[in-house]
Amino acid sequence: MVGTHKGAFILTSDAKRERWNITGPHFAGWEIYHIKGSPADPNRLYASQSNGWFGQQVQRSNDGGVTWEPVGNQFVYDGVPGTHQWYDGTPHPWEFKRVWHFEPSLTDPDTVYAGVEDAALFRSTDGGGTWQELAGLRGHGTGASWQPGAGGLCLHTIILDPSDSQRMFIAISAAGAFRTDDAGKTWRPINRGLKSEFLPDANAEVGHCVHRIAMHRSRPGVLFMQKHWDVMRSDDAGESWQEVSGNLPTDFGFAIDVHAHEPETIYVVPIKSDSEHFPLDGKLRVYRSRTGGNEWEPLTKGLPQSDCYVNVLRNAMAVDSLDSCGVYFGTTGGQVYASADAGDSWMPIVHDLPAVLSVEAQTLP
């Protein structure tokens, strides 16, 4: 499921993952920041549809994306919203702009979480009909000091702990990572060990530009993070972080994901820098570590190795659960690449979509 700047596309294949069928654009002309299916019912999908003219729509499918229906699109901050910091440091009122990420419940298709800009977490328990803010996140104490990153003050990552229904991780650019242990009532920053040289205090409690966090469901205490700069890991559910950039040629990037069956195998797409959002030397390379970081190998077979200047955004990488593990990513140039052999080789599924904002994989029985 691919969300782009101008619509959504559904790419399907059998288990060989050699021949693909492409349908779309769904919601043509709209930005689709994210589409995700329910783990409890793969036919239930949620899509974030927005644009600058007509705002946010939430689309729901009950038949795996064949048909869609608009559901609730009213995201109202709880109580008096207050302010966060604007780019110039002045207070700025919280204003809803769009949904960046949907995370359906692991057990109930009608329960889904939405990460939004300006950063807040909402939950629906009626299939997206109505939304309520989990206001303990913004209200935990540091919210007024959060400042937007270049892409906006967005809550872009939501991870549900499969071993503990009370625990959830989220990440915000540019505030950092946060954890709840009581199903979203109370939250605390989990940024110890992150270092951000652009901050007056590089080790500050919040203010870090976390780009993406990934977790393997068999080890929910181990988290991998692509920060603005630095690839990090935590072995204690975010209590502390260690850098594992190792031999990466650059440790700037957006996307990160974990192999479906090997919890120490992780993938990143190094991007040259925060001012040059394209691969180093015009070579599109995925880097894989089989050791949970520090030791990385470039994966290049089937990927363009000259004159390639696309970006891979934070929501635009996914893995399937087949054996061997499939890995997918989309680019701002409109290519979607797939590997059916855990990254050893790649092929483009499609070359010329609009800029890709998000990629999610569903493995159907």
Added chain:
Amino acid sequence: MIRVVLPAHLRTLARVNGEVTLDIEGPITQRSILDALEASYPTLRGAIRDHVTQRRRPFVRFFACGQDLSHDSPDEPLPDAVATAAEPFLVVGAIAGG
């Protein structure tokens, strides 16, 4: 009867083709038209004006009878030609881009 012309994206969203017609009792104003429009097509709620403040979204404009009425009060009566359906009320997505 009131005639309303929606921009293409909103026609798709509301699943309508061509003009929308609305029956409205009482004064014909921007607010009464939008209230009736949203009642008939709930998916348009939030797409033309804010759910809570009811303010027009920044890149949406309201035209009728060759005039830009976007900055008028939402409770100001619209021209008779709109009230008599001689002219449509246009919801316009502003040209924005480069």
